[in-house]
Amino acid sequence: MLTREQRIQLHGFNNLTKSLSFNMYDICYTRTKEEREAYIAYIDEQYNADRLTKILEDVTSIIGAHILNVAKQDYEPQGASVTILVSEGPVDDAPKGFFKESPGPLPETVLAHLDKSHITVHTYPEYHPHEGISTFRADIDVATCGEISPLKALNYLMHSFDTDIMTMDYRVRGFTRDINGHKLFIDHDINSIQNYIPEEVKDEYDMIDVNIYPENIFHTKAKLKEFDLNNYLFGYKKESLTDEKQEEITQLIKREMDELYYGKNIK
Incomplete structure (x- = not known):
């Protein structure tokens, strides 16, 4: 990987667009209508527009941008959206190692600048009409134009949500030119999104990559390894259920996780 001093000199501004899509799923078993409504109300409170705005503001700090505009909305009966437009100048003072293919920091300092x-x-809370499965999904998109990759925000995003399933897509679009007019279609090393995820997080998940290197398209999906039924029950513990009921609910939740992970319905 090139150092700051070794990096290719560009002609004008870096015109590459780098886009990260981070999708997370939280799954819960809600056996009654009242439990389902309580779970959705809990999710709406935990991840309302104000909380989501704070998360995105922290992401903005990590990637070093300045906020130009914030639009946020809580929806009825459920869900929320936030959009932040950010802008700044070129990267001058990024710390050592910031351009390497490695996990990004948690939000402690402003690290670089984007334009x-x-x-x-x-957010998308939803539920199964018959089987008692409720699912909360959040979709986050970070698009940057310049030197810094939004993948540096991935570490913080993973720490911001309780996540059973994650899907991550990263793509570099367009081109920029060096001072001799030669086109560059990517300006940093990457062979997997997983290289931007800390080892302790990777140890908690099963992960699969689907990458198209000639097109600068990278995809990673992850499913939580450890399963404790108590983490998927809302307002009570598994000890209050019969062994047969515990097994029935466990199979429902695991099937839901597998369907989200593999992207298909499973009988």
Whole structure:
């Protein structure tokens, strides 16, 4: 990986667009209508527009952008959206190692600067009409134009949500030119999104990559390894259920997780 001093000199501004889509799913078993409504109310409170705005503001700090505009909305009966438009100048004072293919920091300092960028989040609470499964999904998109990759925000995003399933997509679009007019279609090393995820997080998940290197398209999905039924019950513990009921609910939840992980219905 090139150092700051070794990096190729560009002609004008870096015109590459780098887009990260981070999708997370939280799954819960809600055996009654009242439990389902309580779970959705809990999710709406935990991840309302104000809370989501704070998360995106922290992401903005991590990637070093300045906020130009914030639009946020809580929806009825459920869900929320936030969009932040950000802008700044070129990267001058990024710390050592910031351009390497490695996990990004948690939000402690402003690290670099971007231009013509945006960050969005949308939430989607939903439930199965018959089987008692409730699912909360949040979709976050971070698009940057310049040197810094939004993958540096991935570590913080993973720490901001209780996540059973994650899907991550990263793509570099367009091109920029060096001072000799030669086109560059990517300006940093990457062979997997997983290289931007801390080892202690990777140890908690099963992960699969689907990458198209010639097109600069990278995809990673993750499913939580450890399963404790108590983490998926809302307002009570598994000890209050019969062994047969525990097994029935466990199979429902695991099937839901597998369907989300593999992207298909499973009989």
